[in-house]
Amino acid sequence: MSDWLEATFAQQRPRAIAALTRVFRDIDTAEEAFADACLKALTVWSQDGAPRDPLAWLLTTARNAGLDQLRKSQRRAAILSRHTEAFQPMPAETPDPDEMRDDVLRLLFICCHPELDRRDQIAIALRIVVGLSVEEIASGFLVKPKTMEQRITRAKKKITSNPVAFETPNPAERGARLGEVSLMIYLMFNEGWSTSAGPAQMRLTLCEEAIRLSRLLVVLFPAMGEQAALLAFLLLQHARRRARMDADGKLVALDDQDRSLWDRANTSEATVLLQKAERIGHRGPYVIQAAIAAAHARAGSPTETDWAFIESHYAALYALQPTAVVRLNQIAAQAKLYGPHHALKAMEGLADDLATYRWYHAMRAGLLQDIGDHKAAIAAFETVLSLSPTTPERAAVAEKIDLSKKELGDM
Amino acid sequence: MIYAITIYGEPGVFEALPKERQDEVMTGHGALQEALKARGEFVSMKLMPPTSAVMVEPAKIEGAAPLITDGPFADTKENFLGFYAADFKNLDEALKYAKMISSPIARLEVRPVAWAGGAISSE
Structure with missing residues (x-):
């Protein structure tokens, strides 16, 4: 039975933790209260069946559990004295959609603390909002659980010391939060999609959780x-x-x-x-x-790819985000339209900016192969190998070097 | 009598299940589809998540065009996820088939169809 219930808890967690964080003004209390409510649900729902509105049930139960904890804990005095008005009876039904939307956005935004490294922002969001275990997050980032534990503890300290307003944000503030949170989710996916180095190319957990959070934003907005x-x-x-x-x-x-x-x-x-x-x-x-x-x-x-469409869209993206990487992607589309000579020439201007970007060298190597300059292609591929590619990338590059060597041998 | 077996649940919960539980659910659906296929015409649909939906609201003013909104708005309660429809001898038979896809993450409604047109027709 518990597998089925765990799936429901996982689905409700972001909303529940977000609403409880507003109620208690404290993430630790919110997390403990939610864990208590889930524990209670395991018994009650297994006997009586799941309620029609699991979120409302979990929120009511968690709020009561949280108040109980506060009464017993040292934190009680401090938190209660700060926020007496927050402990008015909470209606049994789910918070209204507008309030819920701001709650979830706020919680994700709290994780995007500007002083935290991007990866720590992602890790803390996976821990608090998604509810992944430290072990799961550690394996997502290819670090030891102990290391991840320390990083999360440090990050948590930082975010709880940073006051984020609990009032309803104005539209400009809401827009800014949404932008920041969306970027964090985008980077969470990228982190899973292309690891910086090492044996794995993809860590699907990170990709899947980024998709879940992104889906949540679409539901809320x-x-x-x-x-x-x-x-x-x-x-x-x-x-x-x-x-x-x-x-x-x-x-x-x-x-x-x-x-x-x-x-x-x-x-x-x-x-x-x-x-x-x-x-x-x-x-x-x-x-x-x-x-x-x-x-x-x-x-x-x-x-069959519409490269003209893609090229023009990268041009539009470059207008919004004028970075060397976007420009490189635009040139990759140009290579398909105007040929490798054009692209190699266009890339020259990016050589300094992207000197340590291995995809620049990989693309250049491929284009050099296309024009038959295998000597230069091998040199460019070797540059890729010197920029710590992942094991799957290394295998692909080694194969391409062999191809060029064979071409040279045949000449 | 044509009966509709409609499925209600929370979007995303299936995806949050461990693989072997997902397989369990899918085995039920596979069995139901095989069984229905063996007995004649049927219709079945799985809807995409509600996030992919657009709402057409009735016009507020007479004569105006209906209003297209980018809903549905966040609702955490049960959603309509999909359905089966087929001709069954009676309610008991419809229930027997519905039970094949019962799982803890979905609520099923078995309801007679008043009228059906298209691939399966009540006429």
Whole structure:
């Protein structure tokens, strides 16, 4: 029975912890109270069946459990004296959607403490909001549980000492929070999708949890096109997870992927979400990135890809986010349109900015192979190997170096 | 009589289940679909998550176009997730088939269909 209930608890957790944090003005108390309520639910629901509104049940139970804890604890005096008004009887029904929306956003925003390293923001959000265990988070980040435990404890101290207003935010503040939280979720996915180095290429837990949080934002902010587009973008990337590595654990480039392995349920849901986002009208960076990913998903093969569409969208993205990496992606699309010579020339301007970015060298090496300059290609691939690629990337690069060496030998 | 077996539950809970529990749920659906296929025409649908939906609200003013909104708004309670429909001898038979997909994460409603058109028709 507990598997089924755990799934419900996991689903309710972000909303419940968010609402309880507002009630108690204290994350630790909220987490303990929620854990108590889940424990009680295991017994009561197993006997009587799950209630029609599990969130309302959990919130009421957790609030009572939290008050009990406070009465017993040292913290009681301090917290009670600060917030007497917060302990008025809470209505049994779920908080109204507007309040819930601000609660969840606030909790995620608290995790995005500006003094925390991005990875620590992500780790603390996974611990508090999603409820992953320290072991699960540690394996997501490829560090020892002990190390992760210390990092989370430190991060928690920092976020609880930073006062974030509990009043309803004004629209500008809400917008700023939403932007910051969306970025954290985007980076959580990226962290899972491309590890910086090491044996694994993907850590699916991080990707899946980022998708869940992104989905939660879409539920809470249904009229925000950028958040629908962010979810669409993540789903379109995630759809390729099975095609991205071959049986030998080698990274497979987009052009070489078996597209029948792309997850159709993910791509079709993403297509609908992108249509919704585009209907809303605002073309922000997530809408543009989702449109690019959707153009890849639509194409049955690399040659059927609408590269002109992709190139123009990277140009639009560059206008919003003028970074060297965005420009590199634009040039990659130009390579398909105007050929490798054009692209190699265009890349020269990025050489300094992206000197330590291994995808720059990998792309350059591929283009050099295309024009038959295998000597230079091998040198560029060797630069990639010197920039600590992951094991699956290393395998793919080694294969390409062999190819160029063979070409040189044949000449 | 055509009966609809409609499925209500919370979006996202299935995805939060461990793999072997998901397989358990899917085995039930697989069995039901096989059994229905063997007896004739049926319809079944799984809806995408509510986040993919757009609402068409009736016009507030007479003669105006209906209002398209980007809902549905956050509702944590049960949602309509999907349904099956097929011709059954009677309620008992419909219930027998419905039980094949019963699981702790979904509530099922078995309700006779007053009228059906399209792939399966009541006429």
